[in-house]
Amino acid sequence: MSQPKFKQLERAYGFDEVSLVPGDVTINPDQTDISFNLRNLTFSIPILAAAMDAVVDPSFAVKFNKLGGLAVLNLEGIQTRYENADEIMECIVQTPENKITSLLQKIYAEPIKENLISERIRAIKQAGAICAVSVTPQNAKTLALVAKDAGIDLLVAQSTVTTTRHISKSYRGLILSELCQTMSLPVIVGNCCSYSAALELMRTGIDGILVGVGPGAACTTREVLGVGVPQITATIECAAARETYFQESGKYVAVITDGGIHTGGDLCKAFAAGADAVMIGSPLAQAEGAPGRGYHWGMSHSHSALPRGTRVKVGTIASLEQILFGPSSVTNGTQNLAGALRTSMGVCGARNIKEMHKVKMIIAPAIKTEGKYFQITQHVP
Amino acid sequence: MSQPKFKQLERAYGFDEVSLVPGDVTINPDQTDISFNLRNLTFSIPILAAAMDAVVDPSFAVKFNKLGGLAVLNLEGIQTRYENADEIMECIVQTPENKITSLLQKIYAEPIKENLISERIRAIKQAGAICAVSVTPQNAKTLALVAKDAGIDLLVAQSTVTTTRHISKSYRGLILSELCQTMSLPVIVGNCCSYSAALELMRTGIDGILVGVGPGAACTTREVLGVGVPQITATIECAAARETYFQESGKYVAVITDGGIHTGGDLCKAFAAGADAVMIGSPLAQAEGAPGRGYHWGMSHSHSALPRGTRVKVGTIASLEQILFGPSSVTNGTQNLAGALRTSMGVCGARNIKEMHKVKMIIAPAIKTEGKYFQITQHVP
Amino acid sequence: MSQPKFKQLERAYGFDEVSLVPGDVTINPDQTDISFNLRNLTFSIPILAAAMDAVVDPSFAVKFNKLGGLAVLNLEGIQTRYENADEIMECIVQTPENKITSLLQKIYAEPIKENLISERIRAIKQAGAICAVSVTPQNAKTLALVAKDAGIDLLVAQSTVTTTRHISKSYRGLILSELCQTMSLPVIVGNCCSYSAALELMRTGIDGILVGVGPGAACTTREVLGVGVPQITATIECAAARETYFQESGKYVAVITDGGIHTGGDLCKAFAAGADAVMIGSPLAQAEGAPGRGYHWGMSHSHSALPRGTRVKVGTIASLEQILFGPSSVTNGTQNLAGALRTSMGVCGARNIKEMHKVKMIIAPAIKTEGKYFQITQHVP
Amino acid sequence: MSQPKFKQLERAYGFDEVSLVPGDVTINPDQTDISFNLRNLTFSIPILAAAMDAVVDPSFAVKFNKLGGLAVLNLEGIQTRYENADEIMECIVQTPENKITSLLQKIYAEPIKENLISERIRAIKQAGAICAVSVTPQNAKTLALVAKDAGIDLLVAQSTVTTTRHISKSYRGLILSELCQTMSLPVIVGNCCSYSAALELMRTGIDGILVGVGPGAACTTREVLGVGVPQITATIECAAARETYFQESGKYVAVITDGGIHTGGDLCKAFAAGADAVMIGSPLAQAEGAPGRGYHWGMSHSHSALPRGTRVKVGTIASLEQILFGPSSVTNGTQNLAGALRTSMGVCGARNIKEMHKVKMIIAPAIKTEGKYFQITQHVP
Numbered sequence A, B, C, D: 001m002s003q004p005k006f007k008q009l010e011r012a013y014g015f016d017e018v019s020l021v022p023g024d025v026t027i028n029p030d031q032t033d034i035s036f037n038l039r040n041l042t043f044s045i046p047i048l049a050a051a052m053d054a055v056v057d058p059s060f061a062v063k064f065n066k067l068g069g070l071a072v073l074n075l076e077g078i079q080t081r082y083e084n085a086d087e088i089m090e091c092i093v094q095t096p097e098n099k100i101t102s103l104l105q106k107i108y109a110e111p112i113k114e115n116l117i118s119e120r121i122r123a124i125k126q127a128g129a130i131c132a133v134s135v136t137p138q139n140a141k142t143l144a145l146v147a148k149d150a151g152i153d154l155l156v157a158q159s160t161v162t163t164t165r166h167i168s169k170s171y172r173g174l175i176l177s178e179l180c181q182t183m184s185l186p187v188i189v190g191n192c193c194s195y196s197a198a199l200e201l202m203r204t205g206i207d208g209i210l211v212g213v214g215p216g217a218a219c220t221t222r223e224v225l226g227v228g229v230p231q232i233t234a235t236i237e238c239a240a241a242r243e244t245y246f247q248e249s250g251k252y253v254a255v256i257t258d259g260g261i262h263t264g265g266d267l268c269k270a271f272a273a274g275a276d277a278v279m280i281g282s283p284l285a286q287a288e289g290a291p292g293r294g295y296h297w298g299m300s301h302s303h304s305a306l307p308r309g310t311r312v313k314v315g316t317i318a319s320l321e322q323i324l325f326g327p328s329s330v331t332n333g334t335q336n337l338a339g340a341l342r343t344s345m346g347v348c349g350a351r352n353i354k355e356m357h358k359v360k361m362i363i364a365p366a367i368k369t370e371g372k373y374f375q376i377t378q379h380v381p
Helices: A058-066 A087-093 A097-107 A114-126 A138-148 A174-184 A193-202 A220-225 A231-249 A266-271 A320-325 A337-348 B060-068 B087-095 B095-108 B114-126 B139-148 B174-181 B197-204 B220-225 B231-249 B263-273 B320-325 B337-349 C057-066 C086-094 C097-107 C114-126 C136-152 C175-184 C195-202 C220-225 C231-249 C266-274 C320-325 C337-348 D058-066 D085-094 D097-107 D116-127 D137-152 D176-183 D195-201 D222-223 D233-249 D262-272 D320-325 D337-348
Strands: A018-020 A025-027 A035-036 A041-043 A048-050 A071-073 A130-135 A154-158 A164-166 A185-190 A208-211 A254-258 A276-281 A295-297 A311-315 A360-364 B018-020 B026-028 B036-038 B041-043 B046-050 B068-075 B132-134 B154-158 B165-167 B187-194 B206-210 B254-256 B275-279 B295-296 B311-313 B362-364 C018-020 C024-027 C036-038 C041-043 C047-049 C070-074 C134-136 C154-158 C163-168 C187-192 C208-209 C254-258 C276-281 C296-297 C309-313 C362-363 D016-022 D026-028 D036-038 D042-043 D047-049 D070-074 D132-135 D153-156 D165-167 D188-194 D208-211 D254-258 D277-279 D295-297 D311-313 D361-363
Touching: A018 A266, A018 B254, A048 A058, A058 A071, A058 A114, A058 A320, A071 A154, A087 A097, A087 A295, A087 C362, A130 A138, A130 A220, A130 B275, A130 D277, A138 A154, A154 B174, A154 D016, A164 C309, A164 D337, A185 A193, A185 B206, A193 A208, A193 D361, A208 A231, A208 B018, A220 D262, A231 A254, A231 A266, A231 D208, A254 C114, A266 A276, A266 A337, A266 A360, A266 C024, A266 D222, A295 C041, A320 A337, A337 D222, A360 D016, A360 D085, B018 B263, B026 B337, B036 B254, B041 B337, B041 D254, B046 B060, B060 B114, B060 B320, B060 D295, B068 B114, B068 D047, B087 B095, B087 B295, B087 C057, B095 B311, B114 B139, B132 B139, B139 B174, B154 B174, B154 C296, B174 B187, B174 C154, B174 C175, B187 B197, B187 B254, B197 B231, B220 C266, B220 C337, B231 B254, B231 B263, B231 D233, B263 B275, B263 B337, B263 B362, B263 C097, B263 C320, B320 B337, B320 D320, B337 D153, C018 C266, C024 D026, C024 D137, C036 C254, C047 C195, C086 D153, C097 C266, C097 C309, C114 C136, C134 C136, C134 D208, C136 C154, C136 C175, C175 C187, C175 D337, C187 C254, C195 C208, C195 C231, C208 C231, C220 D262, C220 D337, C231 C254, C231 C266, C266 C276, C276 D195, C296 D222, D016 D262, D036 D254, D047 D058, D058 D070, D070 D116, D070 D153, D097 D311, D116 D137, D132 D137, D153 D176, D176 D188, D188 D254, D195 D233, D208 D233, D262 D277, D262 D337, D262 D361, D320 D337
Parallel strands: A025 D165, A048 A071, A048 A276, A071 A130, A130 A154, A154 A185, A164 B026, A185 A208, A208 A254, A254 A276, B046 B068, B046 B275, B068 B132, B132 B154, B154 B187, B165 C024, B187 B206, B206 B254, B254 B275, C047 C070, C047 C276, C070 C134, C134 C154, C154 C187, C163 D026, C187 C208, C208 C254, C254 C276, D047 D070, D047 D277, D070 D132, D132 D153, D153 D188, D188 D208, D208 D254, D254 D277
Antiparallel strands: A018 A360, A035 A041, A295 A311, B018 B362, B036 B041, B295 B311, C018 C362, C036 C041, C296 C309, D016 D361, D036 D042, D295 D311
């Protein structure tokens, strides 16, 4: 009789389940280097602003890019569907909860206009900022060339899960190697969450990879499809692919953790797991002047955390400068993200991001205990 | 001195503790095949409607079967005890909470009528639908023949735990191999949750096995008897038995995960754990036109999740078509179950259910974190 | 340089973390044997009523023992300190919350009277019941002889932790082997929770061992002293000691799991972990006619779950017969404990307690999931 | 192709996840020795009062030290910045929640005065108590000598993470070996949480090490920086370093667990993990006469649990004598800490702290279960 074969399961970990261990050396935060390189481009902070309408519009992109990060404008959102994008945004914010789903569905049914693509890109370039835009793989071939002509510096091709091999009857899958050659610009592709899929993507010639599929428990990808890999494990997997690919090719592809980062602590852990940069959305939607005006919503039906039709109130908590560089008026880790990274690296003895990759990480679930004995409250002014 | 021998315990996993990993290939959902075969029968969706009074009555059975699934009518419920079943159902729904326990006990004390068995089955057959019915092992010998004569296509013999060997003084245990030969119809037996018990059942000649004993924490089997195996592990065990039995006999017995499935995510995970089909109850009791009219209750004292006397309000959330095929108006995974399965298979690169069995599954507990920073609410129209 | 040596920790498990797996054979509940033997004594149900004032008084002892179990009367409680014990009990129940601590401390400061010991024991014996009493190890030498003279059938020597070797300046530790010889009655000793300590105790000639030190999280032993072993692991350890001792001596010492059992599920798991019997308190304090009148409180400052001074309202939920034998009017496992054990054994294919010891147990944490989709409520009449 | 290399993670444990196992021998609490030695100094209880303004002022230090413990006065707090420290404390306590952050920031901006350092130290010495003070590594060279001249007995050099090698541009790192030689007094350094970092610190000639970086989940180090090691694992690591260093040098460096201890249970577990003493803050801030008057707040922006600007109300629960030695009026483990340690050691069979290091510890998460069946409430007079 044959031996029974049971399906094997391995444990995966998310931000809340791990923690970093201080080093044997400590470094003053001002002695750490947190810059991020992507081919010819250098950013003073390793943070990308997510390509979502409530996070990035042209003026936010300019401001964010000038502060040292990289904002990505969604080429399939309100900015490229509506001339009067600001009015549309205002309308979304003013609409009551019980009418928002149908409103959002209607708004995103409007066709994308090529002239608006060019217009939005030029607005960013004319302000002297680096311009990055995102497209879905289905629309990449048409929209990417329009965007290139308009002068973008970097292209992001992003969907919930992107692979090099897509089986479809209705359209021929995007050939990433062709896209990279056609664009002759840095190309970031995602999302992805396993070693093997990441390695295949890297071999197409891309410059960066977005990591994160259904990372959180609140994520609808996980609830609806049962699919998702917690971000620490996903980042560790893709970082291992980066090392393998670097050894076989000599090319270093940036690993960018995208999704599930809410605090400085989450962000620091992403780097220790192997990220070269992170992409964040809701922490930036909370900035004064963010296009979402204190709200946040999804870009597509399949968006993992916020499917189209879901609008959440994130609130406006501080200026963008404060969120990125402090000073922090709260202790919950939502402000001074760059400062938190520098301090964490200092405490862990990492002089730069590559040394941060080697910091010891432990499994240490965040169990609430303090509140049992007395309540820690905090006044948020 | 002898070495001490300590009882060994192995870890088992449930739906909420695991997650699926996207594949290296992705497939357009419309290119996936989710059909389910059981001997000579083919179903376009691999979903069985549970043999419970609040879920399946003849008209629901017809509708569900025509939509591609397989509804199982309980031959020991209200439909076969009362001519005026609809009035009884209405009465259950109208009765206040404090009188429901005694009412249900009284209602189910009424004897089963053979003429009603025939009548209900013929109603389904005359509407042109496939007809499946369930009996308990104790009553199988008498009721199954009546049902066969009335024209059923498939028999389910189901109790909380069914084994090939039952020790009893009062009645001679059901011999499953005899039942299969007598019926000469597809026979599904359950419930079961371990490799060894499943293998023994398969060897009797059955066509399908129901997997699930005390799967959930809210399940009274677990609370009252201490007995229960979480569904992912139970399905993995029974799927391994299916492979062993297939190798020794060449016959492929369908593994049907029954119980604990509430969302598309749960359903997708059941298939990735090895299920060929799933049996669901409460998600269908929430359909417009479900016999329970927004309520759900147990069929017997020993029913694992809902012992007789317990009635729960599940609400009516959408049409049956929407629950099975969408469009979904919510993002919590309770609508568009077939669509969720196709999309999940697409993301995981599985062209059919057998490929879905091979998708990588990880242990990734669903820890609530999102809500810490801002509240995600959703308007349900 | 020497290799660093880190303290090693092993995982221990409690009731809520495990579950039982149905067997390959099933048995009708009425075919199971749940009797419990202790030397010359046989009990038809393997349940001991805890030696606590709110659980056992002479009349409860008589009733419980006649129903087939073994009630243990505390010889250092209200019954042996007060002639008018009933009045004292009534007074405890009537006292408001803010005066209960000082009242209880005052009540238990009253000296124990030898004449009351005799009186209470004779009351039980004259009613034709088996009489078991408990003493603390400190008082064993004096009180046990009085009790023996009064006609007890069984002695329990119990403290939070009892070992064969106790280091003390103020009194010479109790020599258990001497106690066993002096009494020439069945002797049960406890509590204990590890293999080595249990084995040492067994070697003194005792007949039963009480298992359980700080079993629950709410247990103050755990909170105050950091000490405690969850009951599944504790029972597995002591059951292994029983087997070792049986092999070396041929004597079978009963393992009695004491503490943390609240439901039929907990009780069934204790037997599957290796218990020959269980001792329960709060489930019985909830019976009509229990001396605590719906309240429960601790016997000593060091009582693990209920230190003296803590009074909890447990409520009166059903008759003692219903709690032990059903019918159950609820589905939360607090009624029909003997029936639950028989049914669980039937489902697991165990004909008697010794076969129940061999039932497969898995680690399957009780995660609440059901409530996410609809609320399961239940009317308690 | 090279084999992929995935980052490895080890599991770490905190107080709430472990428990102690009773021994095979038990000891009367009054036979246990809980004294703590640090070079030439002996303390009758192994407890240090944390160097925080709400915990230790000169009069509290005198009282605490006379009760047998070791209170550490913060040389960079209110006592050394303000002549009228009591008025400042009163002002902090009286200030409403919405003005406390800015007030605390302003108060701690006042310069430290050398004459006040001398004055506070002399007040303690003149009362006949042992005097210990703390400084940060940055200020150690200047402040430590002033303190030494004023007559201190012991110096603590403490920051969130202290290592032997600190990389900084702005100031030359503190050379600990020089500090130890200059002071020729017992020197305690911290904080630290890993084997390697602890071993390096021990090799500089220090006498004690403070263990604890971001120990709790509520700890802001963990939330903001992603850094932290749960205290059981941190203590086990540092205790292993102590043994390694003892074998290589013959010198025994005291391991002092600092942070996250709220109950007697936590405290007992710290010793079983390898601590020679513990440092506690909030349990002492709850004492009558504590300088914080029922409040507690952080000393610096980087303080792990309470960053400057956060004030919490801890309440005043009992006298200092009761908190240390009982009698306890509650059962939640917050009173009679020394008594709890003695009782725990007795139950575990440890005659002294070094034997307590060898007590068996298990992983046994504190799952709340009791409350499911009835509510345990407690009247706090």
